[in-house]
Structure formats: structure tokens, C-alpha cells
Amino acid sequence: MARLPVYQRILLELVRSGTATVSSEQLADMARVNASKVRKDLSFLGSFGTRGSGYDTEFLLSHIDKELGLDADWPVVFIGIGNLGRALARSQGFTSRGFRVSGLYDVATELVGTTVGVHVVRHLDDFEADAAVDPPAVGVIATPAAAAQDVADRLVGAGVRSLLNFAPRVLRVPSHVLLRQVDLSIELQVLSFYLSHRDHPASASVSSPLPHPVGLSPVEPG
Amino acid sequence: MARLPVYQRILLELVRSGTATVSSEQLADMARVNASKVRKDLSFLGSFGTRGSGYDTEFLLSHIDKELGLDADWPVVFIGIGNLGRALARSQGFTSRGFRVSGLYDVATELVGTTVGVHVVRHLDDFEADAAVDPPAVGVIATPAAAAQDVADRLVGAGVRSLLNFAPRVLRVPSHVLLRQVDLSIELQVLSFYLSHRDHPASASVSSPLPHPVGLSPVEPG
DNA sequence: GTTTGTGAAGTTATTCACAGCG
DNA sequence: CGCTGTGAATAACTTCACAAAC
Numbered sequence: 001m002a003r004l005p006v007y008q009r010i011l012l013e014l015v016r017s018g019t020a021t022v023s024s025e026q027l028a029d030m031a032r033v034n035a036s037k038v039r040k041d042l043s044f045l046g047s048f049g050t051r052g053s054g055y056d057t058e059f060l061l062s063h064i065d066k067e068l069g070l071d072a073d074w075p076v077v078f079i080g081i082g083n084l085g086r087a088l089a090r091s092q093g094f095t096s097r098g099f100r101v102s103g104l105y106d107v108a109t110e111l112v113g114t115t116v117g118v119h120v121v122r123h124l125d126d127f128e129a130d131a132a133v134d135p136p137a138v139g140v141i142a143t144p145a146a147a148a149q150d151v152a153d154r155l156v157g158a159g160v161r162s163l164l165n166f167a168p169r170v171l172r173v174p175s176h177v178l179l180r181q182v183d184l185s186i187e188l189q190v191l192s193f194y195l196s197h198r199d200h201p202a203s204a205s206v207s208s209p210l211p212h213p214v215g216l217s218p219v220e221p222g
Numbered sequence: 223m224a225r226l227p228v229y230q231r232i233l234l235e236l237v238r239s240g241t242a243t244v245s246s247e248q249l250a251d252m253a254r255v256n257a258s259k260v261r262k263d264l265s266f267l268g269s270f271g272t273r274g275s276g277y278d279t280e281f282l283l284s285h286i287d288k289e290l291g292l293d294a295d296w297p298v299v300f301i302g303i304g305n306l307g308r309a310l311a312r313s314q315g316f317t318s319r320g321f322r323v324s325g326l327y328d329v330a331t332e333l334v335g336t337t338v339g340v341h342v343v344r345h346l347d348d349f350e351a352d353a354a355v356d357p358p359a360v361g362v363i364a365t366p367a368a369a370a371q372d373v374a375d376r377l378v379g380a381g382v383r384s385l386l387n388f389a390p391r392v393l394r395v396p397s398h399v400l401l402r403q404v405d406l407s408i409e410l411q412v413l414s415f416y417l418s419h420r421d422h423p424a425s426a427s428v429s430s431p432l433p434h435p436v437g438l439s440p441v442e443p444g
Numbered sequence: 445g446t447t448t449g450t451g452a453a454g455t456t457a458t459t460c461a462c463a464g465c466g
Numbered sequence: 467c468g469c470t471g472t473g474a475a476t477a478a479c480t481t482c483a484c485a486a487a488c
Contacts, residue, residue, distance in 0.1 A: 002412070004411075005405075005408045005411040005412065006408075008411070023446085023448090024448070025447085030392070034480070036450095036480075036481055036482070036483095037479090037480065037481080039447090039448065039449065039450085040449085040479090040480080040481090042448095043448085043449055047448080047449070049447075049448050050487085050488065051487040051488050052445080052446050052447055052448080052487070053446075053448095054446090054447065054448080055448090067415070068414055068418065069417055070411070070414060072414075072418060074414070074417060076410075083305045083306070083309035083312070084305070087304070087306035087406075088406060090305070091390075092390070093390065093405065093407025093408075093410065094407050094410055098411075098414050099410065099414070137417065162413055162416075162417055168313075168314070178413060178417065180409055180412065182406075182409050183227075183231070183315065184310065184313065184316070184404075185313060185314075185315025186227050187386055187402055188298075188315065188321065188360075188362075188386060189226075189227040189230070189292070189320075190224070190227065191360065191384055191402055192290055192291040192292060192294075192296070192320050193226070193290050193291055194384075195296060195359065195360070195384055195400065196289075196291020198400070245468085245470090246469075246470070247469085256458070256459065258458075258460070258461095259457090259458065261469090261470065261472085262457090262458080262459090262471085262472080264471090265472075269471070271470050272465090272466070272469085272470080273464075273465045273466050273469050273470045273471080274465075274466045274467080274468050274469055275466075275468080275469075275470095276468090276469065446487105446488085447486105447487090447488085448485105448486085448487075448488090449484105449485095449486085449487095450484095450485095451483095451484095451485105452481105452483090452484105453481085454479105454480080454481070454482085455478100455479080455480070455481085456477105456480085457476100457477080457478070458477070458478080459476070459477080460473105460474085460475070460476080461472100461473095461474090461475095462471105462472095462474105463470105463471095463472090463473100464469105464470090465470080466467105466468090466470095
């Protein structure tokens with residue numbers, strides 16, 4: 001269920017702001033979807049609502065967290081501590097709720113030894129030894145494209161079974177390894193599609209009612 | 223059509239590697255989808271394939287580019303030149319194929335005047351004057367969450383009609399403004415979902431065949 | 445009265461399967 | 467022959483609408 005993370009974020013904000021209950025309609029507004037959809041989605045997890053008053057935010061959040069596996073504690077290593085890697089490793093979304101930074105690695109000698117948040121950047125050559133002591137579950141690759149496949153091979157070799165690849169290159173991994181390729185510029189291309197069908201000189205007369213391109217609605221992380 | 227950017231990326235790589243034609247099955251493999259889906263998707267754009275041999279990569283790419291609006295030249299401003307903003311502004315995906323960096327802005331005096339790629343970071347206070355000269359079409363917000371709404375208001379006030387928000391806060395904008403909220407940690411949560419249904423101690427016996435979580439398959443930008 | 449949970453209806457997307465073109 | 471393009475069949479998803487629960 002691809003909308004679960006969205007509900008999770010919204011509920012997290014509601015819990016933090018002290019809201020005790022929320023109706024499907026309120027949740028739907030915040031997630032920018034239909035209220036029935038929210039109810040169908042949530043009924044998939046079980047009957048957690050109270051008719052007449054809505055859902056208990058804290059109770060519902062804990063169940064979504066469990067469903068998403070955010071009640072676990074997966075060690076995550078970050079490879080490639082450039083601008084993007086640093087941004088990811090420091091972001092609350094990547095360092096809380098189910099995940100724990102277990103190591104930051106790079107090959108640039110001027111980066112090795114520096115600190116990012118509370119963590120010290122180590123040389124990639126130390127990775128295998130570190131992994132033997134504290135085996136990482138997830139590897140986040142934010143290296144240049146040319147290095148990504150080698151890094152992926154080393155991660156897989158060290159037993160990492162899940163990869164998140166931000167480098168703009170398609171990776172080959174064994175079938176038992178979970179891989180998600182992430183391309184930040186896809187968002188811009190989607191925007192471009194709507195832009196061109198709305199503002200483009202060549203299509204100024206397009207009258208088809210395009211749906212409003214509303215993406216995920218993240219809420220404030222801690 | 224949400225898969226168009228994926229095909230675009232794959233075709234871009236194929237064209238660069240000198241591949242002249244590609245069959246729907248090859249494309250499907252690379253995009254990790256079904257071959258009929260590729261054909262249906264592409265037939266939506268018109269009849270660009272040649273029966274018996276496949277699609278001309280260059281010809282097809284140019285048509286997808288046109289459909290996505292990547293043949294236009296939208297000026298993009300980046301607000302918030304921290305780690306993420308810098309990573310985005312430097313990435314090929316954000317600075318080519320339909321987009322042009324028209325300005326980088328921040329409020330940190332130690333950042334103002336520094337260069338990112340070929341561009342100089344300017345103070346946010348200069349934005350309105352700059353925008354009057356070269357009106358930006360798209361604004362990319364990569365500020366801290368607390369600043370995001372103010373920045374969005376200023377961008378909209380200056381006539382920007384499309385926003386891409388990477389700050390973890392839901393923005394309110396007038397209905398004529400296109401807004402996409404992007405949350406980088408959603409990818410990790412999706413991974414977490416699969417992780418927990420595969421590796422989690424509590425569900426080690428789950429036998430339902432989860433689909434392999436393969437995301438977008440970006441290819442090397444120039 | 446309010447709001448959930450859910451069958452039924454409606455809609456959209458995916459896959460099949462094959463005629464028709466190169 | 468190989469491969470596209472596409473109607474028909476299938477499946478997935480979304481919305482409606484309302485009975486049951488609080």
C-alpha cells in the first residue's frame with residue numbers, strides 16, 4: 001500500500017501536535033485523497049476506528065508503523081558522503097523511525113575523519129571490517145554514477161540485502177537483494193509534463209482537465 | 223503517464239550508447255514492466271514503431287521529450303543552498319533537458335557569493351529584483367521546514383507558477399500554482415515495508431509473493 | 445447525530461492474443 | 467518471420483452509498 005507512508009507522516013504530526021482523534025475525512029484532506037479511500041486503506045490493516053468519533057491517532061500510528069516495519073531497527077550505511085549523501089544522512093526521515101545510521105563511508109581523504117551529525121566519515125576500505133562487527137541491513141548509495149555498481153557489489157558481498165540507489169545508473173544485483181532506484185529529477189519531469197500542457201506556447205489551447213499534480217504531503221519530522 | 227520519464231531515461235542512455243532501434247520487449251525489460259504495457263503507453267503518443275524491427279530510439283526519444291515538455295526551456299530558481307539544494311542544483315537531471323538554472327538563493331551570508339557549478343549564490347533579498355528581469359517558471363525549495371512557507375509565498379508573489387518542495391512541510395499555495403511535495407525518506411519507508419515482510423522476525427513465515435520493489439530505473443545523465 | 449466499515453457499482457489500468465504490416 | 471498496434475478480456479483500483487456502531 002503506497003499511501004501508508006503518507007498517512008504515517010500525517011499521523012506523526014498529529015500525534016506531536018497533541019491531536020487525539022482524526023476522522024477519515026480530515027485525514028483525506030491532509031493526504032489529498034478521497035475519504036472512502038482512506039477508510040478502505042485503513043480497514044486493510046484491521047478495524048482501528050471508532051464509529052462516531054474517528055481514529056485514535058496514536059493507536060493508528062503504532063499500527064501503521066508496525067505494518068511499515070518502522071517498529072524495527074535496521075542499521076543503515078551511507079556510501080558517498082557528497083552533498084546528497086550528507087543531506088540524506090542528516091535528514092530526520094532517514095535517521096529515525098525504524099532506521100539507525102550505522103556508518104558513513106567515502107573514498108575522498110579530505111572527507112574521511114570529518115563528522116556529519118554525530119557520525120564520523122570512515123574510509124570505504126574500512127567497510128568490510130565494520131560490517132563484520134555490525135552487519136548493516138540497508139545500504140544507501142549516493143556516489144557518482146561511475147562508482148555505484150562497484151559499491152553495490154561490495155555492499156552485497158558484505159551481506160547487505162537492501163539497497164537504495166540515488167546514483168543515476170541502473171544497478172545489477174542478485175535477485176535476493178531488494179533494490180530501489182531513486183531519481184530525484186523524475187519529480188521535475190513530472191512537473192514539466194504538467195507545465196507543458198498548461199503553459200507551453202504550442203499547447204495554450206489545451207482544454208483537457210489535467211488532474212492537479214499533488215505529490216506526497218510530508219509532515220514535519222522531529 | 224507516469225512511466226514516460228522512465229522510458230525517456232532509458233532511451234537517452236540507448237541513444238548515447240549508439241543503439242539505433244529497440245523492441246518493446248527490450249524496453250520493457252529495462253523499465254521492468256510488461257511489454258504490452260510499453261506498447262500501449264507508446265501507442266498513446268502515436269504510431270512510432272516499425273513492425274518487424276521495433277522503435278527508432280532517437281525518433282521515439284524526441285517525441286517523448288516533446289510530450290514531457292523537455293523541448294522547452296524553463297528557468298528554474300533554487301531557494302536554500304544547503305547540502306540538498308547544492309546536490310539538486312548541480313545534478314544533471316535538474317539542469318538539462320528542458321530546464322535552465324536561472325538563480326540560486328540563500329539567506330546565509332557565508333553562502334552568498336560562493337559559486338555552485340557556474341552559478342553564484344545570491345541573497346534571497348535579491349530574488350524579487352532578479353525575477354523582474356528574468357521571470358522564473360519553476361521554484362525548487364530546499365530550505366529548512368520553518369522557512370518553506372515564507373519562501374513559497376515570495377516565489378508565488380513574484381509570479382512563479384510551479385513549485386517543487388523538498389522541505390518536510392506541507393505548503394499552502396493558490397490553486398493556480400502547481401505544487402509537488404517531495405519526501406526523500408518515503409523511498410526508505412517503502413523499502414522498510416518490503417524488508418519487514420521479508421526479514422522481520424515476526425513475519426518470517428510470510429509466504430505471499432510480494433512483488434519485487436523495483437523503482438524507477440534512471441540512466442546516466444550527460 | 446456522527447463516522448466507520450464494506451458490499452456493490454463504476455472506473456481505470458493491465459494483460460492477453462492476434463490481425464496486419466514490414 | 468518478428469514485432470507493432472489494438473480490440474477484447476481481465477484485473478485492480480476507486481468511489482458510492484448505506485447499514486451498523488458509537
